Amino acid sequence: xxxxxxxxxxxxxxxxxxxxxxxxxxxxxxxxxxxxxxxxxxxxxxxxxxxxxxxxxxxxxxxxxxxxxxxxxxxxxxxxxxxxxxxxxxxxxxxxxxxxxxxxxxxxxxxxxxxxxxxxxxxxxxxxxxxxxxxxxxxxxxxxxxxxxxxxxxxxxxxxxxxxxxxxxxxxxxxxxxxxxxxxxxxxxxxxxxxxxxxxxxxxxxxxxxxxxxxxxxxxxxxxxxxxxxxxxxxxxxxxxxxxxxxxxxxxxxxxxxxxxxxxxxxxxxxxxxxxxxxxxxxxxxxxxxxxxxxxxxxxxxxxxxxxxxxxxxxxxxxxxxxxxxxxxxxxxxxxxxxxxxxxxxxxxxxxxxxxxxxxxxxxxxxxxxx
Amino acid sequence: xxxxxxxxxxxxxxxxxxxxxxxxxxxxxxxxxxxxxxxxxxxxxxxxxxxxxxxxxxxxxxxxxxxxxxxxxxxxxxxxxxxxxxxxxxxxxxxxxxxxxxxxxxxxxxxxxxxxxxxxxxxxxxxxxxxxxxxxxxxxxxxxxxxxxxxxxxxxxxxxxxxxxxxxxxxxxxxxxxxxxxxxxxxxxxxxxxxxxxxxxxxxxxxxxxxxxxxxxxxxxxxxxxxxxxxxxxxxxxxxxxxxxxxxxxxxxxxxxxxxxxxxxxxxxxxxxxxxxxxxxxxxxxxxxxxxxxxxxxxxxxxxxxxxxxxxxxxxxxxxxxxxxxxxxxxxxxxxxxxxxxxxxxxxxxxxxxxxxxxxxxxxxxxxxxx
DNA sequence: CTGTTAGCGCATTCAG
DNA sequence: CTGAATGCGCTAACAG
Numbered sequence: 001x002x003x004x005x006x007x008x009x010x011x012x013x014x015x016x017x018x019x020x021x022x023x024x025x026x027x028x029x030x031x032x033x034x035x036x037x038x039x040x041x042x043x044x045x046x047x048x049x050x051x052x053x054x055x056x057x058x059x060x061x062x063x064x065x066x067x068x069x070x071x072x073x074x075x076x077x078x079x080x081x082x083x084x085x086x087x088x089x090x091x092x093x094x095x096x097x098x099x100x101x102x103x104x105x106x107x108x109x110x111x112x113x114x115x116x117x118x119x120x121x122x123x124x125x126x127x128x129x130x131x132x133x134x135x136x137x138x139x140x141x142x143x144x145x146x147x148x149x150x151x152x153x154x155x156x157x158x159x160x161x162x163x164x165x166x167x168x169x170x171x172x173x174x175x176x177x178x179x180x181x182x183x184x185x186x187x188x189x190x191x192x193x194x195x196x197x198x199x200x201x202x203x204x205x206x207x208x209x210x211x212x213x214x215x216x217x218x219x220x221x222x223x224x225x226x227x228x229x230x231x232x233x234x235x236x237x238x239x240x241x242x243x244x245x246x247x248x249x250x251x252x253x254x255x256x257x258x259x260x261x262x263x264x265x266x267x268x269x270x271x272x273x274x275x276x277x278x279x280x281x282x283x284x285x286x287x288x289x290x291x292x293x294x295x296x297x298x299x300x301x302x303x304x305x306x307x308x309x310x311x312x313x314x315x316x317x318x319x320x321x322x323x324x325x326x327x328x329x330x331x332x333x334x335x336x337x338x339x340x341x342x343x344x345x346x347x348x349x350x351x352x353x354x355x356x357x358x359x360x361x362x363x364x365x366x367x368x369x370x371x
Numbered sequence: 372x373x374x375x376x377x378x379x380x381x382x383x384x385x386x387x388x389x390x391x392x393x394x395x396x397x398x399x400x401x402x403x404x405x406x407x408x409x410x411x412x413x414x415x416x417x418x419x420x421x422x423x424x425x426x427x428x429x430x431x432x433x434x435x436x437x438x439x440x441x442x443x444x445x446x447x448x449x450x451x452x453x454x455x456x457x458x459x460x461x462x463x464x465x466x467x468x469x470x471x472x473x474x475x476x477x478x479x480x481x482x483x484x485x486x487x488x489x490x491x492x493x494x495x496x497x498x499x500x501x502x503x504x505x506x507x508x509x510x511x512x513x514x515x516x517x518x519x520x521x522x523x524x525x526x527x528x529x530x531x532x533x534x535x536x537x538x539x540x541x542x543x544x545x546x547x548x549x550x551x552x553x554x555x556x557x558x559x560x561x562x563x564x565x566x567x568x569x570x571x572x573x574x575x576x577x578x579x580x581x582x583x584x585x586x587x588x589x590x591x592x593x594x595x596x597x598x599x600x601x602x603x604x605x606x607x608x609x610x611x612x613x614x615x616x617x618x619x620x621x622x623x624x625x626x627x628x629x630x631x632x633x634x635x636x637x638x639x640x641x642x643x644x645x646x647x648x649x650x651x652x653x654x655x656x657x658x659x660x661x662x663x664x665x666x667x668x669x670x671x672x673x674x675x676x677x678x679x680x681x682x683x684x685x686x687x688x689x690x691x692x693x694x695x696x697x698x699x700x701x702x703x704x705x706x707x708x709x710x711x712x713x714x715x716x717x718x719x720x721x722x723x724x725x726x727x728x729x730x731x732x733x734x735x736x737x738x739x740x741x742x
Numbered sequence: 743c744t745g746t747t748a749g750c751g752c753a754t755t756c757a758g
Numbered sequence: 759c760t761g762a763a764t765g766c767g768c769t770a771a772c773a774g
Contacts, residue, residue: 392744392745393744393745393746394745395744395745395746396743396744396745399743399744406743406744407743407744408743408744411743411744430750432750433750433751433752434749434750435750436750
């Protein structure tokens, strides 16, 4: 007699026995209550309560061959950008019965490929993936994944299935145009290591400057070309990448080099923060001597002194709407628009207000969360 | 003949047939290659490759009644603190065959309770949970979860199973003592909505001031008592909580109120950043008129002007070591120390250097990651 | 080292 | 609306 050591947890059969019905009726009562008569339903829920029955999701997934897991691939967990996206995802999944599995691709397409492969092992009910530039192999896997695939936080004409995001190219271009309109002529571009989305923003920057006839490659200031993900396997302090320190350094160098810049478009807000501090330490007047703009529009940009211009993007919405799209498709609703452009917003604030024409906006006073 | 519609994917039986062995041998060859003779192993891996066989993890979980899923509960995804923790977790899970499932408890113990319940449905192989103050019900569930449970990012004498973290009380006290030693007398405490860990830091602050005989409840400045998680279900902009704006406001009010503060200990770094900007806008000299200290030590603290003091905590390590602990236990190694205190570090910088005695430290110049 | 047998717990058939 | 039988794909247990 080699009975298998089971979990000890009551099974659906126990509930069925206690309620005096068949197992399948319990199964149905749990998943589609309206398909079961009220009388049985009641005795079943009673039995469930008495036995403390909880369904075994692994068994359910095996039998039904779908897992109710939504896989989410993000390039980084440390960047606020994607934590906001994930917040949207989690807000969007509320009482849907879906579970979320996050994979961290570390801005590395090979890792992404492997992650996609492993995710497919679990037969996810849907996949949400950041960006639109997957490898050919990744794309093929996603195409034949047999489930909804939502690409987010970028834009493309040719989504795998559906894309919800915005154009980094146009965002970069729009901010650069704002700087030009504000009266700056020598607009530098600050960045660290760049991914495909950063490169698109740079592309927008270049096009704007070219159209204005003031493009100068000398003004593109990159730093730290080593891809950070390469070194993340080992035990290192969280402090290994100092974006703010880099913004500061870039600005100091730019000032020292005497390239005559009068504004910088920073590839992200932390960089901009560092650049601002550099100007403060050198008594450089922002915005009159140098204008500073960031990208992402985190909350401290508005609170800075001077308040800093940035491009607000809809991170939370990307996550939330992706989740809504997943849910409606899983409910059998049609896919609808395959390309959803959420746009962006150029936030014009003091740090790029060369002429001092902007009226001061009051700060919002809203509660927030602590560690 | 009611054959079930399967997935079409090859099964372990297909591989076994093709390799001319029994299914269980394939199973073993895949999981414990050293338990299978080299000859069979080779023909099996060949068959696997030819058929593109991938194991069905749901079936595996059902049959073996353990899922290889490590559940991680964090109170927030937006806070950098926990994204660093998660980065540690992901760095720690590399080629372990384990999967990670993240639950977002939104700083809400009831939600946490529900999440724990749901997590248990999947029979996780281990659970990592933030904080040490679970509800009685949560604690009971975790105790009888039948798997390793690691509590992180806080400290307790009485861990459920194992705790890896540090004492917020002592961290708060240490920073406050630093402020006193630096010569400040009227040290305010700035915070927004407070969780249990923030409260412990406040406790440390109070004790330090009491020991010095300079405690004044008037100096505790809280703001925004509404718990943010309450309102997160609906479609809102990511911008709803402006921590930096709050730090700014708190400082402006403190200055206006004339309580004669000469230093502030901010419950987190973003708050400190806002406070610094407020001082700048009022021409208040930091650190000579007002000292400012934060908590967490994000990278911009070092890059600020003046560089800002903060308490460096080991977020990444908490995640990473928790994962290592899980792995070694899952490998059958003994639990070892049940209480691991990672400590913290008071980073003394310009913003609390009242006497101007600190030597300027060079900024680190390291690459970093962009969005 | 390998195979046989017997489930893991649930949901999909199909028949009432 | 309900139920009985059967299988999802894999692995624990035992025997060789």
